[in-house]
Amino acid sequence: MFHPLTTWSIGPLTLSVELLFLLLALMTGFFAVSRYLKWKGTEQQEEIMDKMTIAVIAGVAVFKFWPFVLQPSLLSDLRNIIYFSGGPWAVPAAMAAAFLIIIIYFFRKQWPADIWEALLGGVLISLIFFNIFVRQYGAVSPFNTGFSLEGVTVHPVNFYYAWLYFLSFLGALVFFKKEAVTGKSVYFIISIVAVYLLMMPFHV
Amino acid sequence: MLVVKRVVFGLMAVSAVLFLWMGQEQQLFEEGREGPLSYAQPGHDAPDFEAQTFDDQSFALAEAKGEKGVVLYFWTSWCPYCQASSEAIEKAHQEYGDGVALIGINASHQDRLSEAEQFISRNSLTFTNIIDENGSVSERYYVPPVPATVFINKDGVITYRKTGALTYAELEREIQALRQGEDS
Structure with missing residues (x-):
C-alpha cells in the first residue's frame, strides 16, 4: 500500500502515486466493463467499448484544457498549454462531458440498458482497486488498530471503503440474476450512497 | 447457492x-x-515550521496561522511550471495580500540560492519568500513535486492542496473560500 503524496521521479518527470493509481484504477474499471458486457453477451460490446474510449479521451481533454476556458488569456503564451490543467470545476466538467457522450450514443445507437449496470460495476471495481493501493488517513481513532500518524492511531479509511465496496459488488453478483438490469443498477447506486454515509464519521 | x-x-x-x-x-x-492531527493533506492541521526568509527575517507558520488564511507556495527556480504560477501568486498577493498571507517557499535543497534570488528579482516577487535550505519544510509537506500550493484556513487546517501550475482563477477561488470561512 502506498502513501498518497509519495512521488517517483525519473529525470525531470515526476509521477505521483495518487495519479498513477487513479489511472490504473480507471484502466481496471474499463477492463471490468468490457468483461462484464462480454459475460452478459451484449451484442454491441465492441462498439460500446470504442465509444466509451472516446468518452474517456474527451473527459481527459476537457480536464486538460479547462484552465483555458476559465482564463482564455492564458493562450497568449502557447507554453501554457503544457503547464496548466485542471482547476475549479475541472473534474465535474470532465465527467459531465464523458457522461454526455455516453448518453448521446446510448440514445442514438439504441444501446441496451446493460451498459449502466456495467458502468456502475466498473466504477465499483475502480474504487476497490484504488482504495486497496492508496492510503487514506481518517480521523483519530478510539480503537487500537489503524494507521499510525505522528504516533497516534487513525482510521484506515481506504481499507474500510475497499471492504464495503467489495461486499457491495459481491452482493450484486450473488443476489441478482444475470438477466436483471434495472434492479442491479439501482442496487449499485444505493450501495455507493450507503457506503458513503456509513463512512462519514471516520473522515477528517 | x-x-x-x-x-x-x-x-x-x-x-x-x-x-x-x-x-x-x-x-x-x-x-x-481537540482539532485534527498535523499532516500535509486537506482536512488535517498544517504542519508547523520555522525558517528564514530571503530578507533574513524569521518566519513561523504557527504565528501566521491564527491571524488569517495562509497560502504556502513551494517553488524552485528551474521549474517552468513555477515561472507560470509565480505570476498568478504575485497578482493574488497584490489583490488579496491584506486578507491572506501568501508565502513562497523555495525548495532550496533542490535549487541554487543565487538562482532562486535571481528568480525572485526577475519576476518582481514582492510576497514573503522562505529559504528551505535543508529541505525539512519540503519534506513535511511532501515536496517535490514543484510547484505545490497548500491553502490553510485561519484555524490552521489545510483546505486544499494543488500539485502543478496554478492559474489565477483557481487561486482566486481558493482564496475567496478561505476568506468566506473567516467571515462565517
Whole structure:
C-alpha cells in the first residue's frame, strides 16, 4: 500500500502515486466493463467499448484544457498549454462531458440498458482497486488498530471503503440474476450512497 | 447457492452493524477531543515550521496561522511550471495580500540560492519568500513535486492542496473560500 503524496521521479518527470493509481484504477474499471458486457453477451460490446474510449479521451481533454476556458488569456503564451490543467470545476466538467457522450450514443445507437449496470460495476471495481493501493488517513481513532500518524492511531479509511465496496459488488453478483438490469443498477447506486454515509464519521 | 447468499448477507449485515457502532463510538470519542492531527493533506492541521526568509527575517507558520488564511507556495527556480504560477501568486498577493498571507517557499535543497534570488528579482516577487535550505519544510509537506500550493484556513487546517501550475482563477477561488470561512 502506498502513501498518497509519495512521488517517483525519473529525470525531470515526476509521477505521483495518487495519479498513477487513479489511472490504473480507471484502466481496471474499463477492463471490468468490457468483461462484464462480454459475460452478459451484449451484442454491441465492441462498439460500446470504442465509444466509451472516446468518452474517456474527451473527459481527459476537457480536464486538460479547462484552465483555458476559465482564463482564455492564458493562450497568449502557447507554453501554457503544457503547464496548466485542471482547476475549479475541472473534474465535474470532465465527467459531465464523458457522461454526455455516453448518453448521446446510448440514445442514438439504441444501446441496451446493460451498459449502466456495467458502468456502475466498473466504477465499483475502480474504487476497490484504488482504495486497496492508496492510503487514506481518517480521523483519530478510539480503537487500537489503524494507521499510525505522528504516533497516534487513525482510521484506515481506504481499507474500510475497499471492504464495503467489495461486499457491495459481491452482493450484486450473488443476489441478482444475470438477466436483471434495472434492479442491479439501482442496487449499485444505493450501495455507493450507503457506503458513503456509513463512512462519514471516520473522515477528517 | 443458498449458502453463499446467506454468507454474503451475513457479512453485509455484520459489517453494517459494526460500522454503525464504530461511527457512534467515534462521535463519543470526538466530543472530548481537540482539532485534527498535523499532516500535509486537506482536512488535517498544517504542519508547523520555522525558517528564514530571503530578507533574513524569521518566519513561523504557527504565528501566521491564527491571524488569517495562509497560502504556502513551494517553488524552485528551474521549474517552468513555477515561472507560470509565480505570476498568478504575485497578482493574488497584490489583490488579496491584506486578507491572506501568501508565502513562497523555495525548495532550496533542490535549487541554487543565487538562482532562486535571481528568480525572485526577475519576476518582481514582492510576497514573503522562505529559504528551505535543508529541505525539512519540503519534506513535511511532501515536496517535490514543484510547484505545490497548500491553502490553510485561519484555524490552521489545510483546505486544499494543488500539485502543478496554478492559474489565477483557481487561486482566486481558493482564496475567496478561505476568506468566506473567516467571515462565517
